[in-house]
Amino acid sequence: MRVKKFQAETLPDAMRKVRSELGTDAVILNSKVRKTGGFLGLFKKNMTEVIAAIDPADEDENNGARKKAEKQRTSPLTNQNDNEIMKELKELRSLIQEREQKYPGMYQEAFEFLISQEISQEYAHTVIEKLLQHEKAISDYEELEQRISVQLSEQMKAGNFGDPVFDKKFIHLFGPTGVGKTTTLAKLAAEAVLNYQWKVGFITTDTYRMAAIDQLKTYANILDVPLEVAYSLEDYKKAKARYSDFDLVLVDTPGRNFRDASFVKELQQMVHFDQESDNFLVLALTSKYSDMKDIYAQFAEIPIHQLIFTKADETSSIGSAVNMTIQHQLGVAFMTDGQNVPDDIRTVSAMELAGRSVEGFAHERSS
Structure with a gap:
């Protein structure tokens, strides 16, 4: 060296x-x-x-x-x-x-804060070095926090955030067990029925757990929308055909141990991922970044259009979400922060995600 x-x-x-x-x-x-x-x-x-x-x-x-x-x-x-x-x-x-x-002075404090918020070392270094290259000196912590947000959002700008929502007829949600796919699906259905007055249908391929089917049936009854249960790819295709005149079809998939490589192959044998569908990988913000990377790697064979992050209300750190969007240049479609249907779900921008990841830095230093 x-x-x-x-x-x-x-x-x-x-x-x-x-x-x-x-x-x-x-x-x-x-x-x-x-x-x-x-x-x-x-x-x-x-x-x-x-x-x-x-x-x-x-x-x-x-x-x-x-x-x-x-x-x-x-x-x-x-x-x-x-x-x-x-x-x-x-x-x-x-x-x-x-x-x-x-790094000098408050730049080092900012770097350490980013690491504490689980922003990866690589991206934290990139942000601070970009700021150091800036000709105009930063005068206080509030300005530094704002500029960090801008730099992080710049790294995420290649991803598609928020709108367009529901631009494909079939929406597939997939991801590991316990991340809240079924509840998120119900929230999306309620949004489409109540705010857009769309004709909505459910398909579930999660036949491993009867509780999951019962939960989706409950939501279907409340929203007065039909539910089709698919035990095979043939069942799935028949369900799609029955929904030919519907505006939106939301598809629930089984949650399994993401470390089981055979699960993704089974999923591809159950669901037809084609150009008529948008596919959202659902991840819990309570998960470690290393687990998120492993989950993404397992599902990489499926075309992933956007990410959905759940359980934002259960953690104070969302750096792992920032890391995922930068690493894979994928935007975030929705973020959920509670169990209430149809509430507790919203779209999020790159700037908002970046701002939330550094929120509190200036306040902690000035207090």
């Missing part, structure tokens, strides 16, 4: 020097302000000193790394050893980023 010291009048200037010479993969090991120059101890001025390091594998091709790599390919044993060394260096870089990187 190559380590180098940089000096400049301001931190943004120092960071530009780092990126210019070492590239965007450089790791900041330390930064501090020092007094330099002067005459007989007088007229010294502040200079920002940054110590940065770069993994040789990430350096620009002009530094000769590529040529060295070409020579090493002639020796399989050497190449294997170098691969192991480079892996260790990358792990070391990750460890340094996690534990050692320090």
